Amino acid sequence: MRPSRPARAALAGLLAGSLLLTACSDDSDDPSAEGSGSPTSSAGTASASATPYLPVPEGVELTPQGSELEVGETATVAYEPRQDQVGVLSIRVDRIEKTSFKESFRGWQLDAATKKATPYFVRVTVANEGETNLGGRRVPLYIVDGRNTLVESSSFASRFDPCPSTPLPKKFGPGKKTKVCLVYLAPDKGELTAVSFRPTQEFAPITWTGPVEKVKKPGNGKKGKGKGGKNRKQG
Template sequence: MSSSVMRRSGRVKLASVGLVVVGSLALSACNGDDDAGKPVGGATPTSSAPSAQPSSQPSSQPSDQPSAPAGGGGTGGGGAQAKGGQTFKIGEAAQFPFTYGTTTKGEISLTVDAIEKGSAADLAPLKLGDKVSGKVPYYIRYTVKNVGTTDLAYASVSHMKGHLGDGSEAQDLMVIGSFDKCPSDSLPKGFTNGKTQKGCAIALAPSAATKVASAEYWGDPFTMGQGLFWK
């Protein structure tokens, strides 16, 4: 991941990690006491559940929604658009109107390609220490395709998070800078109709005995707990 903007608010090229979480206290890790609060070399895992919706509430992830056909539909593809709360199989595409910032609007097709279990050792270079002790990273790998008529250059398709097997929310870990295990960049220049790009989001399972079983996209026009689900 290079020369990118933070997935949810803009990303600059820094060798640091951090969490952007709704309704939670974001802390800052460091390499030493003199670096406390600095963005270089640190990260902070934390729950992303908003206070109005506890992360332990399994009902936030509906299981009775029918799966959409692969390839999805939307205004750009002539089919039905994905609806909030809808569940897809891993590898199926969901199409919906996409907004980034105040001026970038279009239509994308989003596919969660895989939810891969990593190793606790993967997090060692991030120097998080006890903050991730016992936790296991899972990599939510997805593909973005522009199926609309506008250029989505430099937009970020973020707001992707993991859910545990019981439906509760996994912790998020957002990396600023380069992390080879889970690279994710802003959409490139000239991201016009038909262009695709891979992305990745990190979710933390609380222990080796627990797995991240599903993923949710909750960006506009959706909301957390009522987004699009893949499992």
């Protein structure tokens, strides 16, 4: 299934709004990825294919399309960040958190469309299993809302300590590993139903589901301390 044109328009409007999150008078940058389309769920676990859907290094086994994973499980995936490039990542969704603008976005200016959204934080561990430097690329994950629509992660022009939602490190070559927290805004008070890897419309999505937990309070983790109002420019 694909979203209707009105659904696309509403989502596009929200994503534009989500990027208007500002502290004081800072403007936000556009995300590098486009998220549209809705995932098609598969019944049970997909069977492995003998041929990878994209060329990957010898010894790398891709997680089958349509796989349904639990939070804490790892998928190895391949995608094309651009036409002449193949990236291979292992992705583990570690934690899904539901928050609120009042709790996590104090001091930030929000437009009307953004205020109607439900904010979520998704914490993941990512490792480069391929031969391509993926530095500076967005993590290719989306969330699925209750309307079966894909929602891309939001980005910030300024520092957002509770969940930075930044691209992969500038140098993220073969063998590199990192932890990332991504911010998602489910439109119109939507509910997160799954985290999804779906690089193209034709791809049967790999999804993660599990408990949606309370957001970690600032200062409880090793990183991300500080108030949301303290900002500096991010790449």
